[in-house]
Amino acid sequence: MKKRxxxxxxLLSSAGAAQQPLAPDTATTPPNPLALYGAVDAYYGFxxxxxxxxxxxxxxxxxNRQNEFAINHAVAGLRYxxxxxxxxxxxxxxxxxxxxxxxxxxxxxxxxxxxxxxxPFRRAWLDAGIFxxxxxxxxxxxxxxxxxxxxxxxxxxxxxxxxxxxxxxISPRLTxxxxxxxxxxxxRETNQGKALGTQVQWTxxxxxxxxxxxxxxxxxxxxxxxxxxxxHDFHAxxxxxxxxxxxxxxxxxxxxxxxxxxxxxxxxxxLGRYAFTKAWAxxxxxxxxxxxxxxxxxxxxxxxxxxxAALVGASLNLDYAPTPRVLARVEGRILRAEALVFxxxxxxxxxxxxxxSSLAFSF
Numbered sequence: 001m002k003k004r005x006x007x008x009x010x011l012l013s014s015a016g017a018a019q020q021p022l023a024p025d026t027a028t029t030p031p032n033p034l035a036l037y038g039a040v041d042a043y044y045g046f047x048x049x050x051x052x053x054x055x056x057x058x059x060x061x062x063x064n065r066q067n068e069f070a071i072n073h074a075v076a077g078l079r080y081x082x083x084x085x086x087x088x089x090x091x092x093x094x095x096x097x098x099x100x101x102x103x104x105x106x107x108x109x110x111x112x113x114x115x116x117x118x119x120p121f122r123r124a125w126l127d128a129g130i131f132x133x134x135x136x137x138x139x140x141x142x143x144x145x146x147x148x149x150x151x152x153x154x155x156x157x158x159x160x161x162x163x164x165x166x167x168x169x170i171s172p173r174l175t176x177x178x179x180x181x182x183x184x185x186x187x188r189e190t191n192q193g194k195a196l197g198t199q200v201q202w203t204x205x206x207x208x209x210x211x212x213x214x215x216x217x218x219x220x221x222x223x224x225x226x227x228x229x230x231x232h233d234f235h236a237x238x239x240x241x242x243x244x245x246x247x248x249x250x251x252x253x254x255x256x257x258x259x260x261x262x263x264x265x266x267x268x269x270x271l272g273r274y275a276f277t278k279a280w281a282x283x284x285x286x287x288x289x290x291x292x293x294x295x296x297x298x299x300x301x302x303x304x305x306x307x308x309a310a311l312v313g314a315s316l317n318l319d320y321a322p323t324p325r326v327l328a329r330v331e332g333r334i335l336r337a338e339a340l341v342f343x344x345x346x347x348x349x350x351x352x353x354x355x356x357s358s359l360a361f362s363f
Contacts, residue, residue, distance in 0.1 A: 038076035038363050041094070041142050044069050045356040051343035056354075059297040059308070061100040061159075062142060062150050063356050070095050072142060072358070075112050086125065087116040096140065100159060108187045112140075113160075123169040130187055131165070133158035134179060134199040135213045137235040137249045137271075143360045146245070146273040147317045148331040152289045153251045153267040156296045157233065158185035158215075163194075173203040183217055184229060193218035193226070209237040219255065229255045247271040255295055265291035283317040306348065310338035330357045 047056065047066040056064045063072050077090025090112035101109040108130070115129030138145045138154040145154075163181035170176060179197035182189045195217025202210045213233040220227035231253040239245045252266040269287035276282065289297065289311040297308045315333035322328075332355050340348035 033080055033082045035079045036077075036363070037079065037090075038074075039141055039143060039360065040074040040362075041072040041358055041360040042069070043072050043148075043356060043358040045354060047352070047354045049344045049346070049349070049351075049353075051345060053343075057342065057352070058302060058305075059152075059156060059300045060149075061155050062096050062140075063148070063358070064099050065095050066354065072096050073140065075141065077112060083119075085116075085118045086127075088131075089114045100140075103186070105188050111187075120166075125167050126164070127167075128164045130160060130162045133161050133185065134165070134177060134197055135215060135231070135233045136251075137211070137237075137247060137269075142358065143327050143362055146247070146271050146283045147285050147315055148329045148356055148358050149315060149333055151249070151267075151269045151271075151285060151287050152297075152311060152313065152335075153233075153249060153269060153287070156267075156289070156300070157231070157251060160185060160187070161197075162187040175199075175201045177201075181215075181217070184215065184219055184231075191218060191220060191222045191224075207239045211235050225258070227256045229253065243275045245273045253295070257293075263291065263293050263295040265289070265295045279321050281319040281321075283319070285313075285315045285317075287314070288312045306339055306341045308337060308339070308341050312336050325362055327360045327362075328358070329360070330355070 043063050045056070045063055045066045050066060054065050054068050056066055071094040073092060073094040073096045075090055075092045077088060079088040080086060091110050092112035093110065097109060111130055113129070113131050115127045115131050117125050117127035120126050132139065135157050136154050138150050140159040142148060142150070161179070161181045163179055165177055165179040167175060167177040177199040179199075181195040181197055183191070183195050195215060197213065197215045199211070199213045204210065211234065215229065215231040217229055218226050219229045231251070233249075233251045235247060235249040237245065237247045248268075248270060250266070250268040253264070255263045257263050267287070267289040269285055271283065271285045273281060273283040291297065291309050294307045294309050297311075298305075301308070313333065313335040315331055317329060317331040320328045333353070335342075335352040337350050337352070340350060342349050342352040
């Protein structure tokens with residue numbers, strides 16, 4: 001999830017969105033140290049055979065309203081970087097923020113990012129504050145992603161985090177990062193335990209990109225018994241031609257529970273994107289989610305909801321970018337659950353088909 005906004009938005013009109021490093025290049029300095037950036041993503045979605053109501057399933061946080069014209073995510077901010085110091089502050093609003101930051105203190109919900117950093121030595125950056133998560137292939141900024149809707153794994157792993165990170169560029173092709181965080185996608189600390197994370201990004205060849213990210217932390221509420229969570233994200237991107245890009249993403253996690261051997265979940269996706277021209281592109285995704293007791297999805301559902309232990313899905317996406325700053329998209333998506341978990345007119349069902357359209361602008 002974790003790419004530099006301005007460059008990725010421009011590249012979307014070409015062969016595909018490039019997966020960027022966690023932090024700006026540690027060995028170079030931008031020609032203009034101060035940069036203004038922004039993006040807005042307006043959308044309309046429609047769910048077929050949906051029970052009355054505008055909310056989509058609670059475990060979907062992006063484009064989560066249906067039969068309603070809405071703003072998914074509006075972001076504006078400033079970034080500064082010279083040879084020794086850097087920092088950023090960005091503000092945000094939209095239905096994504098309302099859904100994904102509902103548990104945060106109101107004073108910080110509108111912060112997309114806010115961090116300060118410096119170089120402790122030449123090829124490293126040390127940053128502290130709020131920043132994009134080091135986990136995942138997809139970003140909170142939908143224009144950066146190959147498909148309009150994020151995958152199940154992206155929606156149910158961190159989009160953002162708060163803490164300290166140290167990124168070191170071993171070589172132009174290899175960057176490693178260590179992090180100390182407040183926890184699993186939370187700005188405000190929920191207990192006294194700190195989480196640890198790592199990230200390794202490797203470009204073994206110009207058309208390949210490999211990423212390995214880990215997370216270890218206590219996810220129990222304060223004054224509750226420790227509930228340790230271990231998580232690993234892996235993704236690989238390959239671009240055999242300038243027009244075609246392919247990606248494989250796999251996540252696996254384990255969490256302690258009160259009794260038994262713990263909860264295990266894993267999720268994966270295959271993605272492909274083909275650019276017919278500089279303006280037109282097509283993307284597809286196949287995905288699955290499997291959990292013994294529904295972690296992490298069940299934690300997001302209202303009390304009394306049917307448990308979600310297994311999901312599969314597929315989506316088709318068509319993009320049109322008349323200019324590098326404007327992106328129009330339409331996506332058809334279907335999710336199928338093992339159990340009757342989706343509210344429908346005729347009662348709970350296993351299938352959840354929908355359409356979503358988006359018109360986005362960036363600068």
